[in-house]
Amino acid sequence: MEVSIVQSTEVPVEVEADHSVPELQEETCSESVKIGPKVLKVNGTDTDGNSRKTKSGIVSSVNQTRSSLARPTLSSTLRMSGSAPVVRRSTTGDLPEKQPLVITKRQSAGNGLSGGKRSSSLASEPLRKSLPELRRSTTSSTGSKPAIRQCISETRKSVPVSPAARSPRTPASSESSKPDTMKKSSLRLSQLFASSTKKASSPSLESSGSSSTIRKSDAKVSPLSARSPLSGRKKMGTPESRNSRLIMLPQIEVKASTDVRLDLRGQKIRSLNSGGLNLPPNLEFVYLRDNLLSTLDGVEVLKWVKVLDLSFNDFKGPGFEPLENCKALQQLYLAGNQITSLRSLPELPNLEFLSVAQNKLKSLSMASQPRLQVLAASKNKISTLKGFPHLPALEHLRVEENPILKVSHLEAATILLVGPTLKKFNDRDLSREEISIAKRYPSHTALCIRGGWELCRPEQAVDSTFKFLIELWKDQLPSGYLLKKACVDQPFEEDACRCHFEFVRDTNEHSDVVLDLKYQWFIGGRTPSNFIAIPGACVEVYFPKHDDIGKILKVECTPMLGDTDYPTVFAISSPVSKGTGIPKVVKIDVFGELVEGNTIKGFAEVAWCGGTPGKGVASWLRRRWNCSPVAIIGAEEEEYELILDDVGSCMVYMYTPVTVEGAKGEPQYAITDYVKAAPPSVSNVQISGDVFEGCVIKGLGNYFGGKEGPSRFEWLREDKDTGERTLVVMGTNEYSLTKEDIGRRLAFVYLPVNFEGQEGKPMSVVSQIVKPAPPKVTNLKIIGELKEGSEVSVTGIVTGGTEASSRVQWFKTSSSTFDGESGIEALSTSKVAKAFRIPLGAVGKYIIAKFTPMTPDGETGDPAYAISELAIETLPPSLNFFAITGDYLEGGVLTASYGYIGGHEGKSIYNWYLHEVENGLGTFIPEVAGLLQYRVPKDAIGKFVSVTCTPVRDDGIAGEPRTCTGQERILPGTPRLLSLQLSGTGVEGTTLNVEKKYWGGEEGESVYRWFRARSDSTRDEIRGATSSSYMLSIEDIGFFISASCEPIRCDGACGTIVLSEQVGPIVPGPPTCRSLEFQGSLIEGECLSFIASYSGGVKGDCLCEWFRVKENGHKEKLHDGEFLGLTIDEVGDSVELVYTPVRVDGLKGSTETLVSCPVSAGEPLGVELVISECYEGQEVIPTTKYFGGQEGVGKYIWFTTNDKLHESSLMELANDSENVDICGNALTYTPSLEDVGSYLALYWLPTRSDGRCGVPLVTVSESPVIPELPIVSDVHVKKLTSSTYVGEGEYFGGYEGMSLFSWYRESESESMVLIAGANSRTYEVSDEDYNCRLLFGYMPVRSDLVVGELRLSEPSDIVLPELLRIDVLALTGKAVEGQILTALEVIPKDENQQLVWGKYKKEVRYQWFFSSETGNEKAFEPILSQRSCSYKARFEDIGRCLKCECSVTDVFGRTSEPVYAETDSVEPGIPRIDKLEIEGRGFHTNLYAVKGTYSGGKEGKSRIQWLRSMVGSPDLISIPGETGRMYEANVDDVGYRLVVVYTPTRADGVEGQPVSASTDPIAVEPDVLQEVKQKLDLGSVKFDALCDKDRSPKRAPVLGSLERRILEVNRKRVKVVKPGSKTSFPTREIRGTYAPPFHVELFRSDQHRLRIVVDSENEVDLMVQTRHLRDVIVLVIRGLAQRFNSTSLNALLNIEA
Secondary structure, three states, rough: OEEEOOOOOEEEEEEEOOOHHHHHHEEOOOOOOOOOEEEEEEEEOOOOOOOOOOOOOOOOOOOOEEEEOEEEEHHHHOOOOOOOOOOOOOOOOOOOOOOOOOEEEEOOOOOOOOOOOOEEEOOOOOOEOOOOEEEOOOOOOOOOOOEEEOOOOOOOOOOOHHHHHOOOOOOOOOOOHHHHHHHHHHHHHHHHHHHHHHHHOOOOEEEOEEEOOOOOOOOOOOOOOEOOOOOOOOOOOOOHOOOOEEEOOOOOOOOOOOOOOEOOOOOOOOOOOOOOOOOOOOOEEEEEEOOOOOOOOOHHHHOOOOOOOOOOOOOOOOOOHHHHHHHOOOEEEEEOOOOOOOOOOOOOOOOEEEOOOOOOOOOOOOOOOOOEEEEEEOOOOOOOOOOOOOOOOOEEOOOOOOOHOOOHHHHHHHHHHHHOOOOOEEEEEHHHHHHHHHOOOOOOOHHHHHOOOOOOOOOHHHHHHHHHHHHHHHHOOOOOEEEEEEEEOOEOOOOOEEEEEEEEOOOOOOOOOOEEEEEEEEEEEOOOOOOEEEEOOOOOOEOOEEEEEEOOEEEEEEEEEOOEEHHHHHHHOOOEOOOOOEEEEEEEEEEEEEEOOOOOEEEEEEOOOOOOOOOOOEEEEEEOOOOOOOOOOOOOOOEEEEOOOHHOEEEEEEEEOOOOOOEEEOOOEEEEEEEEEOOOEEEEEEEEEEEEEOEEEEEEEEEEEEEEOOOOOEEEOOOOOOOEEEEEOOOOOEEEEHHEOOOOEEEEEEEEEEEOOOOOOOOOEEOOEOOOOOOOEEEEEEOOEEEEEOEEEEEEEEOOOOOOEEEEEEEEOOOOOOOOOOOOOOOOEEOOEEEEOHHHHHHHHEEEEEOEEEOOOOOOOEEEEEEHHHOOOOOOOOEEEEEEEEEEEEEOOEEEEEEEEEOEEEOEEHHHHHHHHOOOOOOOOOOOOOOEEEOHHHHHOEEEEEEEEOOOOOOOOEOOOOOEEOOOOOEEOOOEEEEEEEEOEEEEEEEEEEEEEOOOEEEOEEEEEEEEEEOOOOOEOOOOOOOOOEEEEEEEEEOOEEEEEEOOOOOOOEEOEEEEEEOOOOOOOOOEEEEEEEEEOOOOOOEEEEEEEEEOOEOOOOOEEEEEEEOOOOOEEEOOOOOOOOHHHOOOOOEEEEEOOOEEOEEOOEEEEOOOEEOOOOOOEEEEEEEEOOOOOOOOOOOEEEEOOEEEOEEEEEEOOOOOOHHHHHHHHHHHHHOOEEOOOOOOOOOOOHOOOEEEEEEEEEEEEEOOOOEEEEEOOOOOOOOOOOOOEEEEEOOOOOOOOEEEEEEEEEEEOOOEEEEEEEOOOOOOOOOOOOOOEEEEOHHHHHOEEEEEEEEEOOOOOOEEEOOOOOOOOHHHHHHHOEEEEEEOOOOOOOOOEEEEEEEOHHHHHHHHHHEEEEEEEEEEEEEEEEEEEEEEEEOOOOOOEEEEOHHHHEEEEEEEEEEEEEOOOOEEOEEEEEEEEEHHHHHHHHEEHHHHHOOOOOOOEEEEEEEOOOEEOEEEEEEEOOOOOOOOOEOOOOOEEEEEOOHHOOHHHHHHHOOOOOOOEEEEOOOEEEEOOEOOHHHHHHHHHHHHHEEEEEEEEEOOOOOOOOOOOOHEEEEEEEEEEOEEEEEEEEEEOOOOEEEEEEEEEEEEEEEEEOOOOOEEEEEEEEOOOOOEEEEEHHHHHHHHHHHHHHHHHHHHHOOOOOHHHHHOO
């Protein structure tokens, strides 16, 4: 009997994982099984020994046998009863390795396959969730030569393989194989087996999957489900047997040949370049684990390798450069080495799986791996994420058992670094909480983490990362500038995204160079890495495209200072979001020159925000000054031509973006400046009309250029000979052709002028030659008023040459129609004049005008007649003219003349009026009413004269009155005197007056002269006498007096001088004082006199008296005499002079009194200034003497000098106020300490009470300032700090010397003790001073050693250390139910507080409060039982605010000010279950209940799931339908731990973290166990059972449909027999061995039923009497079939084999 061991074929391995996360797969490589030219499909077998059925056939049962070729080295590949797996280190470093897959074959003569048919079976091993692991195992030996029991599976039938499923290396052939081919195959298999026995261990799968299938590269087969202790024992043939949690690892194409695979595991290879080991370059699967390799030299030849296993060697790294040639590498295993760094690992473009577990890595820094999906790095020394590589396809990351796990929110940091591809972290689905936390970090966090930034709380991340970047950039920023801001707006698809970089200048730096910024935008992936520059994106704003959605933007800003470019700084955006679909106008403008006639174009830059660009809605509006815009009808395009209406208006371009989908954005508009008018111009100038003599032609043209103003038109006549043009008419565009135009051309010139007067270019046009016409008059008509006396004229158009002296004759007729010249009466002769005044005789008649046209050459045309339309009317009485004649002078005569029409005049009415103004109302003059003449009186001078005439016909009918006003005002007449005489008496002292009568307008300043005549008639003019009155003086005594007057009008016109008669002779008058006035200044100190004008003969000794007059009128006589000296007593009072004239003969005249204004004060003057002896601290009062009115507040300046200076030097020093130290500014001054030893100088500026200043004086003291004796006052103690006191006192008495200080301590017994060594002003408190009082002693000592008296201060307050303070009270923890809030008091950092806290703190007290709403105010109530520093938020605290009060008490009984810390409203906690446990005894028949303490708000519908777990395995098997709080165990739970997963759920649906609890392994109930052991010992047992005759799956069993059956079980097979009767033999219903897929099922809904499944076609449902019996049957059957189970039932039942 020959047994061939074949290595496992190359198969992809399915991995079991959580169904919520996409899974990874790993393919393992081994040699394929070849039998002749045919490749067989090998079926997988699960670890329980149950074969699975394929589409083409069934796997038959296999007998156990011993192999004579077995070797101890193969024991690791085989299973033996009672053997236990040995734990082996794994590639990922997490779990013990599983048993390897082994394929065994044997050929049997009796029970084997006939016809040379061969088959192979593949045993599959489970994988540990999604982690690839390598499994190796050994079996223990019980003797010197280990007996190995092999589990050999053979198939009864060959597996058909379709041609499409054949390997590319296998030629197509028939189904039958030749005997020699089979022999060769057997030989090859034997050789392979022999070679494999030399290895230290059998080959293992290079993955950790929970199941595996064999898959060909070209054939499609349905996946086979697997069963294992980790994945649960799913039943075949039931819906539960399909494992929905299996997904595929990264696919590797299976190569069926052996020349691409190399397996040298465990060969102690030290180098790949020595020992004759040559690696073929075409290898794809290379396994070099468990060797002694320390370098990768030699790997570079493997250009096509896909799987490379270098686990458990001696690599230390770096040195991964040889892998750079392995571009096709997909899976790389480096676990179990001594690698310290991956920095030299090159970028491998196809690498999908990398295991670096169990190394000494400190970080994962390496090159980017673009396709890496799985990275296993557990059991290293990774402590930082700095340098984390860019892994855009990574889905699974494992870093268990690394120091970095201590980092808070490590999972969130990993999500930030990897991006959205990450599905699992440390073999767990990503936490929703961590995903939420990751979203709260700024977008550039990943870059900062790669740069070494330490992760912090999300709310602090923005500031922390920015400070981190600033720290990196600070040395490269422009000098004097700081970066204040660097961020990017949230980007949206096709919307404006703006970056913000703000640099601020340092206030200490000054530079005129402006800082410029240059930008460059980059686009990355879904993580902030591998950024690519966006061409053309070099401005501050970028519009993300549709392809950018989900990607991250980066913008680099380069600061430029002058010509220097500094290193760039950057900002990272969040992922580009999908646009809103509603477009936005980001920029709108109008282009074009705003001049009438031009075309302007509106341009709108639109951000379509994800919508399909459509045609927007454009419109133009016109906006005039201070008016609202008005839409322009029809202007709905982007372009618009400006017209005249737009001139002076602003144009508004409004644009509303609209997408193809119909989404409208907000309309935006752009406003232009005011449209200007175009320069005036004219086009298409032409002349219209017939060019014949007498016709009217018109010049026309199309004007353009704003509003047309007074454009100028000119008609020019062309000279026949010279061709020159002469201006004929201008200002009109019409012209009537005349005879002069005949034979000539006329030119029309159009000069365009706009409304503002701007002229354009003139345009002209020339007419045809003007043709002549015969004289003819047309359109003849009479114009004028058809009334008596009216003037009418005849007009007509004469054509046919130049009109000469055409003749007009007027006729009258009684008929209103003209029937020829018969019957008409001539009113005039034929005349050239065309005007005619209607005579009185034509009244009531029609008038006819006969017009005979005539040319200059005498040619006469046909006469034409025109008759008036109406008969001549009689006029009402009226004046056809009215005028005033005569001189408009005073005394002149004015005559009113008029022409009367309207019949015969009767008694017309005349009235004269005077007017102040020409058109004003007049004053009626009754004296001349009814007269036509008016003599102008004086009253009319300067006024206007008017006359009103009311015409009255002889029949009494009055016409309209008519007024005629004089053309000028009435002028005065020539001035003259009608009479002149003197009035008054000829006595000295009297006054003579001139009396006259003046005529000639308004008198002006007539000229008077007075003459003194002697008796001989000679006269002299009296000088100075030029008024109309004259007072006779002493000189006139004995003379005759006369006066002359020259009349002068007010306008300066002069008349004839007239002389009056003489008065005299003049006689003397009584003594009289004619005038009296003061002489001298009314100023203090002046001498006052007077001047008196005397008359009345010869003057004698006149009397003079002086009086002082007070303000209240009181008089006080001062002096008699002509002079008075003014003193200060008169200042402010008035002086009165009483003067009595006395003639020489003693006659006294009338007394005259003269009162002065108040006497003014004299100029202020300082007369004397003296300083007495000066002492420190004593007030110095200088001696001053003042003159000049009432003394005011003078200006005093005290200053010191070192020397006694002269007055001039002192004055110069006083004037130099900027360089003089001024001591005081009052009259008195008290010398201070600084003045001691110096001379005191005083500057005095005398000032009067009214503020007027005099000449300043300055003086100096006779001796220097003398110091006082040293004394001290106000001695007291001042507390600086709690431990420092200072003594203070006010020293006086010269300069202080080394004064003596002392300190005293006064206790409660009032005893005062001198403190030794305390001899300074400050005193540091010691412990002895506490609870005592301090006194300070001060003995003053002057600088010259003069000692004063010792003074003691009052005792201080009791000295105590500084009161304990709490700086801040902080609460740690969250205000969430169930969370513990801890109050932490922050001690001030100053040294004193640290000291008193250390020495004198007694206790810290806490009190917690909860809030309660009281009206609109929030009040707090104490929680009486909570006085510790920690408080756990309770359920009843939800919605409340919590507050903690903290205070500290010292040993002296003092309590600090309380500090408070308040939380926000307590939120419900994350649903949580604590103290979860399963209650119940540990037997399979017991009831189990879940129990736990819930917290986290009000509990809602929490989810509960019951599961099973194999002992020693972390995998969980769900128990379908078991979601209640109670669970009843059954026989399926035997040997398993019951696990309950409790997912707490709050009432609002928020779920917490699931919590699990488990039991000990479930044991068999003792009674059942005892019975099972007995039956197993027997080895063959029968049981009575019932079977349902109706096998309809939908019908429940009914007692009447059940039949008896006998269940027979033994160690080899199971059989169900229908017992015989009297008429029949027993019938076997089913029979089978325990080989897979044999199994026994239970029904949870019925404790009496069980189902025995032999295969898919043989199964039976049985019912027994009791549950106890059912459990016994199931356990007995499973115990007999235990050799097909991966775990021995004996081990579960604790039965020794």
